[in-house]
Amino acid sequence: xxxxxxxxxxxxxxxxxxxxxxxxxxxxxxxxxxxxxxxxxxxxxxxxxxxxxxxxxxxxxxxxxxxxxxxxxxxxxxxxxxxxxxxxxxxxxxxxxxxxxxxxxxxxxxxxxxxxxxxxxxxxxxxxxxxxxxxxxxxxxxxxxxxxxxxxxxxxxxxxxxxxxxxxxxxxxxxxxxxxxxxxxxxxxxxxxxxxxxxxxxxxxxxxxxxxxxxxxxxxxxxxxxxxxxxxxxxxxxxxxxxxxxxxxxxxxxxxxxxxxxxxxxxxxxxxxxxxxxxxxxxxxxxxxxxxxxxxxxxxxxxxxxxx
Amino acid sequence: xxxxxxxxxxxxxxxxxxxxxxxxxxxxxxxxxxxxxxxxxxxxxxxxxxxxxxxxxxxxxxxxxxxxxxxxxxxxxxxxxxxxxxxxxxxxxxxxxxxxxxxxxxxxxxxxxxxxxxxxxxxxxxxxxxxxxxxxxxxxxxxxxxxxxxxxxxxxxxxxxxxxxxxxxxxxxxxxxxxxxxxxxxxxxxxxxxxxxxxxxxxxxxxxxxxxxxxxxxxxxxxxxxxxxxxxxxxxxxxxxxxxxxxxxxxxxxxxxxxxxxxxxxxxxxxxxxxxxxxxxxxxxxxxxxxxxxxxxxxxxxxxx
Numbered sequence: 249x250x251x252x253x254x255x256x257x258x259x260x261x262x263x264x265x266x267x268x269x270x271x272x273x274x275x276x277x278x279x280x281x282x283x284x285x286x287x288x289x290x291x292x293x294x295x296x297x298x299x300x301x302x303x304x305x306x307x308x309x310x311x312x313x314x315x316x317x318x319x320x321x322x323x324x325x326x327x328x329x330x331x332x333x334x335x336x337x338x339x340x341x342x343x344x345x346x347x348x349x350x351x352x353x354x355x356x357x358x359x360x361x362x363x364x365x366x367x368x369x370x371x372x373x374x375x376x377x378x379x380x381x382x383x384x385x386x387x388x389x390x391x392x393x394x395x396x397x398x399x400x401x402x403x404x405x406x407x408x409x410x411x412x413x414x415x416x417x418x419x420x421x422x423x424x425x426x427x428x429x430x431x432x433x434x435x436x437x438x439x440x441x442x443x444x445x446x447x448x449x450x451x452x453x454x455x456x457x458x459x460x461x462x463x464x465x466x467x468x469x470x471x472x473x474x475x476x477x478x479x480x481x482x483x484x485x486x487x488x489x490x491x492x493x494x495x496x497x498x499x500x501x502x503x504x505x506x507x508x509x510x511x512x513x514x515x516x517x518x519x520x521x522x523x524x525x526x527x528x529x530x531x532x533x534x535x536x537x538x539x540x541x542x543x544x545x546x547x548x549x550x551x552x553x554x555x556x
Numbered sequence: 557x558x559x560x561x562x563x564x565x566x567x568x569x570x571x572x573x574x575x576x577x578x579x580x581x582x583x584x585x586x587x588x589x590x591x592x593x594x595x596x597x598x599x600x601x602x603x604x605x606x607x608x609x610x611x612x613x614x615x616x617x618x619x620x621x622x623x624x625x626x627x628x629x630x631x632x633x634x635x636x637x638x639x640x641x642x643x644x645x646x647x648x649x650x651x652x653x654x655x656x657x658x659x660x661x662x663x664x665x666x667x668x669x670x671x672x673x674x675x676x677x678x679x680x681x682x683x684x685x686x687x688x689x690x691x692x693x694x695x696x697x698x699x700x701x702x703x704x705x706x707x708x709x710x711x712x713x714x715x716x717x718x719x720x721x722x723x724x725x726x727x728x729x730x731x732x733x734x735x736x737x738x739x740x741x742x743x744x745x746x747x748x749x750x751x752x753x754x755x756x757x758x759x760x761x762x763x764x765x766x767x768x769x770x771x772x773x774x775x776x777x778x779x780x781x782x783x784x785x786x787x788x789x790x791x792x793x794x795x796x797x798x799x800x801x802x803x804x805x806x807x808x809x810x811x812x813x814x815x816x817x818x819x820x821x822x823x824x825x826x827x828x829x830x831x832x833x834x835x836x837x838x839x840x841x842x843x844x845x846x847x848x849x850x851x852x853x854x855x856x857x858x859x860x861x
Contacts, residue, residue, distance in 0.1 A: 295694050297859055319696050323573055327694035333687030336678075337590035346586040351695045352573035364567045394691065399569035431566050 249274035249402065249434045250294075254303035257289055257458075264289040266458035267303065276428035276435040278445030278466075280544055281455035287438050290455070291404055294436070296321055308402055308434075323351055326395030330406040330438075332387055340366055340375040340382075340390045348397035358397070365393035369423060385416035392423060402434045403427060409444050417444070424448045446540045454547045462547035469543045476542060477516055479507040480532035481523060488528035495522065500545060508536060579697045583705025588712060591675055601674055602716060605667035609721025612660045613728040616653050620732040650738060651824060653729050654745050658823045660725055661752055665813055667717040668756050673781040676710035676764035678774030680853070685772065689857040699854040707761060714757035722749045748820035755820075756813055759839050760785070763809070766846030769853035785809045803830045812839050 250272040257265040265286045281287050292298040294307050296318030304311070308324055311317040335343045341362050348358035366375045369389035374382070379390065388408060395403055408424060409417045425448045428435040439445050445452060446466060454462040462469065481488055489507070492499050498510040509519060516533050523530045536542075592598065683689050692702055726746045729738040739746070764781050771777035789808030796804040805811040805828050812835035817823070819832035 292859065297693060322694060322696045323575075325694070327690075329687060329690040329694070331687055333690050335586070335590075335688045335691065336682045336686045337593065338586075342586070342589070346582065347691055347695065349582045349586075350577060350579050350692065350697055352575065352577040353569075354571060354574070357569070357571035360571075361569060368564055368566050370564055396566075398573060426566065 249308060250277075250436075251306045252303070253305075255290075255293065255300050255305055256302040257286075257293065257298060257300050264458050265293070265300070268455070268458060268460055269303075270453055270460045270463055272451065272453070272463075274434045275451060276424075276437065276449040278449035278452040279436055279438040279455065280440075280442070280445060280452055282548065284457075285455040286458040287455055288406075289458075291327075291406060291436075291438060294321075294404060295325060295327060323398065324400050324402060326398070326400040326403045328391045328395040328403070328405045328408055330410060333391060334379045334387065337378070339378050340371055340386075340393070343379065343390060344394045344397050347394045351398045353398060361397045361399075362393070365396045366390070368396065369393045370419065384411040385413065385420075388412060388416070388420060392420070396427075400433075402436070404436050404438070406438045407440070408437070409439065409441055421447050442540045442544060452540065452543070454544055456548055456551040459551070461551040462543060466540060470538045470540060475511050476508050476536040476538060477511055477519070478502075478532075478534040478536050479509055479519065479523075479530050480505075481507055481528050482531050483523075483528035484526055485528055487526040488523050491522050491526040498546060498549060508542075577696070579695075579701040580704030580708065583692070583697070583702065584708040584712070587679065587705065587709040591709070591713070597674055601667070601671045601713075605664060605671075605717040605721055608660065608663055608667070609724045612656055612721070613725045616656050616725055616729045617732045619649050619652050619656070620729075620734070650733070650741055653733070653738060654742055654821070655824055657722070657725055657729070657745055657749050658817065658821050661718075661722065661749055661756075661817045661821065662814060664718045664721065664753070665756060665810055665817075668714050668753075668760055669781075669785060669810070671717045672710055672714045672757070672760040672764050673778055673785075675713040676706075676761060677768050677771070677777035677781050679706045679710060680765060680768040680850075680857075681771040681777050682774055684857060693858045699851070699858055703765075703850060703854060706765060710761040710764060711757050714761055715753070718753040718756055719750065722753050726750075745821050748817075748822065752813075752817045752820045755816055755839070759809070759813065759843055762843045762846040762850075766849045769850050802828055806830060806834055806838060809839070809842070 250270070252268055252270050255265050255268040256263070268286065268290070279287050279290070289298065293300055293305060294312060296312035299313050305313070307321055310321045310324075312321050335346060338346065341359075344362035344365060345355075345358045348361050349355065353361060363375075366389075369392050371386060371389050371393065374386060379387065382390070388410070392405075392408065395405070405424065409420050412420060421444055424435060424437065427433045428448065428450075435449070437445060437449055449466065451465050452463065452469065453460055485507075489499065489501075492507075492509060500508045502508060511519075516530075519533075520530055683692075689702075693699075726749065729742075730736050730746075733739070763784060764777070767780040767784065768774075768777040771780055789810045792805045792808035792811050795807060796802055805815075811828060815828045815830065815832055815835040816839070818826045818828065819835075
């Protein structure tokens with residue numbers, strides 16, 4: 249589905265993509281990365297809105313840097329942008345119909361598809377209201393509906409759960425999951441919400457500083473050898489953290505003050521000894537499952553070279 | 557997912573996609589549809605020019621019918637002093653009708669400015685505010701098609717208030733003149749009036765779109781269009797008055813449009829006397845500048861989310 253080789257893109261002196269290479273067979277892919285990692289630039293390159301400075305990209309077998317490929321690609325991709333994106337002065341039916349026509353649907357097909365996709369996303373009679381009065385959840389659903397108007401094989405979804413309440417978020421994730429797993433769509437989901445990605449995607453690509461720093465199936469990545477324990481530490485915690493760093497342990501501190509420490513495949517005895525030597529004491533130990541968040545943070549640390 | 561109602565089921569597209577949809581025309585249709593939803597601006601902006609057009613048409617009609625003998629000199633044939641006097645009278649009528657059409661084009665400039673500013677000022681900036689450009693450009697809609705759709709929209713409104721009434725007056729003049737003499741004697745006035753209406757719409761549309769592309773809100777763009785067009789004329793008028801040189805009128809957009817109107821329609825009484833090609837060059841530069849501005853802005857809109 250997606251093949252990127254040595255893709256580079258710079259804005260002046262800022263290098264947004266730095267030799268980005270990745271191969272994805274298809275399915276549902278979560279695109280993760282901190283702000284400035286190059287996700288948005290990559291999305292634009294995939295749509296052919298930007299031309300790369302170097303390297304090559306093929307999406308669905310098409311080259312977005314070539315005019316014909318770009319034109320075809322935009323017909324085969326459904327893009328759901330981030331934030332509020334509406335056509336001013338229109339209601340949902342008019343918007344989806346207009347955008348359906350713009351992609352090549354006939355008038356009657358566009359109208360039929362508008363109602364079918366709005367039915368699918370669960371927008372009922374509100375579809376006839378002007379969209380300025382819509383809630384965030386309704387706007388997100390309309391955006392998804394317009395991306396589906398031409399029944400594209402690939403969906404690019406940029407932060408589809410932004411601003412949604414828990415119920416709306418669950419509904420949106422259900423839709424995305426259904427599209428990728430039951431309807432056979434390829435989905436590239438760009439999100440800061442790791443649980444959303446974990447729930448809807450089978451694979452992830454983690455970007456940082458314009459490079460792929462981790463990619464693979466979520467199942468494989470969270471099955472890594474590295475396991476974590478949660479430690480409740482009292483005493484000289486700062487000295488203990490310094491000791492962890494000195495011993496090459498990856499750790500992070502949760503908001504509740506719990507330390508998440510990689511065990512490097514050993515049991516926790518070494519950590520007790522280290523704590524004692526640093527004037528700290530471990531009051532509680534809890535084995536933690538490797539989550540996507542752990543994978544993400546580990547990959548980021550690795551990329552930033554903070555791992556001693 | 558489990559469907560909670562019978563409707564929440566994904567359905568496949570059964571139709572076909574047109575490989576090259578006429579996106580500019582589609583955008584134009586969509587924008588016109590949106591504009592026609594609100595009736596009050598249409599009423600306020602379209603009724604006065606059409607009433608003026610009807611009034612001018614009536615005046616034109618009355619020039620020919622009330623001052624004309626029952627029998628046309630052209631059909632009556634023969635010669636003599638009576639026929640000569642009637643031919644002279646008709647020539648006088650044609651000149652008066654000619655003046656009426658020129659006068660209407662001067663009036664229509666203001667209507668065109670109002671309609672184009674109102675309907676055009678919000679086009680690009682409101683799209684940008686609503687994020688509509690992202691939806692368009694992620695489809696096979698080129699910047700040129702996007703511009704074309706918006707330009708057609710704004711030009712349509714301009715044409716409704718300029719070309720339409722001019723056509724009406726012209727048709728009335730042609731059909732009420734004896735033996736369609738207006739068409740044969742003054743065809744250049746009709747062509748000039750239509751040509752001027754097109755130039756008027758082109759210039760004002762490009763200025764409105766350019767200012768819209770630079771603005772963040774419709775209200776700012778609206779103020780910008782009026783400030784630019786009327787402000788330039790105010791400065792021109794002030795300089796004309798203080799320097800006692802009518803050529804300073806070239807500073808004003810509307811004055812240049814008036815000069816071109818007088819030139820294209822060979823007006824009998826001309827307010828400005830500078831070389832009309834200067835006006836063509838000035839307005840051409842404005843159109844070109846606006847075009848460059850719009851092109852740069854649209855490229856930015858296409859790329860920057």
